[in-house]
Amino acid sequence: MTRAHRNAAPRPHRYLRLGVVTAAAALAAAWAQPAPAAEPAKPTVQIKLLLDPAQVLTADGTPLAGAGSALRLGAASGTEAAEYLDSDSRQLHDQGWSVRVRHDDTDDQVKETYKKRYDIAGDGTDANALADALDRAADDSFDAGEDDYDAQVDLSYDKATLDFSDGKKADADGLGSGQLPSPADARDDVVHDLPGKLDDLGAKNFAKDVLAGAHIYGPVVQTDYPATVAGHTAELQVTPMRGTPADSPYWVELSADATTLAQAVALRGDLEDALDAHGWLLPENAFKTEQILASY
Numbered sequence: 001m002t003r004a005h006r007n008a009a010p011r012p013h014r015y016l017r018l019g020v021v022t023a024a025a026a027l028a029a030a031w032a033q034p035a036p037a038a039e040p041a042k043p044t045v046q047i048k049l050l051l052d053p054a055q056v057l058t059a060d061g062t063p064l065a066g067a068g069s070a071l072r073l074g075a076a077s078g079t080e081a082a083e084y085l086d087s088d089s090r091q092l093h094d095q096g097w098s099v100r101v102r103h104d105d106t107d108d109q110v111k112e113t114y115k116k117r118y119d120i121a122g123d124g125t126d127a128n129a130l131a132d133a134l135d136r137a138a139d140d141s142f143d144a145g146e147d148d149y150d151a152q153v154d155l156s157y158d159k160a161t162l163d164f165s166d167g168k169k170a171d172a173d174g175l176g177s178g179q180l181p182s183p184a185d186a187r188d189d190v191v192h193d194l195p196g197k198l199d200d201l202g203a204k205n206f207a208k209d210v211l212a213g214a215h216i217y218g219p220v221v222q223t224d225y226p227a228t229v230a231g232h233t234a235e236l237q238v239t240p241m242r243g244t245p246a247d248s249p250y251w252v253e254l255s256a257d258a259t260t261l262a263q264a265v266a267l268r269g270d271l272e273d274a275l276d277a278h279g280w281l282l283p284e285n286a287f288k289t290e291q292i293l294a295s296y
Contacts, residue, residue, distance in 0.1 A: 038143035040134035043151035043162060045264035047256045048286035049271055050157070051236075053248035055280050061238055061250050063225065070278060071254075072228040073236060080104040081178045083218030085190055087210045090293055095201055098289055099211060101186045105177035112168040114195050116142060117161050120153070124160025125265045133162045141197070148195065155264050156285040168193040183216050190214075217296040230274040232256055232267060243295035245284050253286045 056067035063073055082102035086092045092099060100113045118137050121129040130153065142149060142164045149164040170189040175181065181189060191211050198207045222239040234256040241251045256271060258264035275281035 038138040038141070038145065040131070040138050041142060041144050041146065041151040041164070043134075043153045045153040045155055045258040045261055047254075047258065047264055047268045047271060048154055048156045049254045049268070049275065050245060050282040050284050050286045051252040051254060051275065051280045052246050052282050053244070053250040053252045054246060055278070056252055057238065057248075057250055061223075061240060063236070063238070067278075067280070071225075071234075071236060074226040077224045077226055078105050079178055079221055079223050081180050081219050081221045083180055083186070083216050083220070084289065084292055085186060085211055085214035085216060086293065087213070088215050091210050092198075092201075092207065093293055097198060097201065097207075098293075099190050099198075099214075100289075101180060101190065103172055103175055103178075103180055108172050109169040110172045110175070110181060110189065112170060112190055112193055114166045114168070114190075114198055116140075116149075116164045116197070118163075120160040120162055123158045124153075124155045125261070127261055130160075130162070130261055137162060137164065149197075153261065153264070154287070155261075155268060156287065157283055159285045159287075161287070166195045166197075168195075178221050180219050186216065187212055187214055217292050220292060227254065229254065229256070230270040232270060234271070239288070241288075241291065241295070243291055245282055251288060251291070253288065 056064055056071075058064055063071070067073070080102055081104075082100055085099045085101065096117050098113075098115045098117065100115070101110060102113070103110045116137075118133045120126075120133045137143065137151075142151070146164070149166045152163050152165065154161050154163060170181070170193065172181075180186065191208050194207060194211070201207050220239050220241050222237050225236040225238070227234040227236045234254055237251075237253045237255065239251040239253075240249055244251045254271065254275070256267055258267050272281055
């Protein structure tokens with residue numbers, strides 16, 4: 001055997017060469033396949049309806065005896081102070097985001113909520129319109145695999161929204177009932193706990209910069225009463241606020257929870273019929289965040 005033959009690299013077997021080529025082709029084909037579509041989130045539903053304050057409240061904002069009896073109200077279950085942070089021109093709101101700080105009268109922690117909102121077309125009762133909103137959310141990675149955000153549909157008088165909320169907590173040392181952190185502390189807290197999805201919004205540090213110098217919208221203090229309406233468990237919420245409907249200093253909201261959209265639509269109908277029977281239902285949508293951001 002010549003030196004050239006002794007030093008030549010052995011030629012790969014024909015079938016081995018074919019196997020390598022086949023494997024490479026299969027790998028390339030796999031990479032070329034589109035990624036499977038994300039499974040949409042499965043939201044719960046909350047019904048939110050507005051009541052006429054003049055018909056259900058006294059001048060000092062407590063429920064009238066007749067309303068309390070008809071709504072089967074229990075004693076006030078607590079109060080909660082809340083405020084929102086955004087720029088003066090509401091830049092986060094314009095991108096579908098809201099940032100809320102709240103503190104109730106029994107908690108030793110301040111709760112921060114970062115919420116992304118999607119509009120639902122129509123009056124909120126169309127399952128296809130909800131599916132479209134869920135698909136748009138999944139395109140932004142708000143899907144069934146997202147563990148940090150809770151999905152909820154807010155169904156009101158003739159409109160609904162799809163919300164994804166991420167909750168954080170901060171120390172409430174030194175805060176009494178109904179008290180919130182100082183504006184400087186609130187800004188520091190929400191910047192410190194900023195979730196990744198909001199941190200990635202827009203240009204680098206966009207959300208951080210907005211929140212670091214944020215305007216404080218509020219505060220408002222809400223009082224909650226357990227209720228039973230048309231046989232359904234509900235909650236009545238009374239909030240002194242600016243710019244409320246019916247030319248009143250109070251926002252009065254009845255809320256109830258459902259598991260599916262179909263259940264929520266039926267539940268909303270029951271609640272509306274019960275409130276209409278007394279002349280208490282306001283034919284307006286109960287989106288408190290929008291009102292606070294527009295009025296403070």
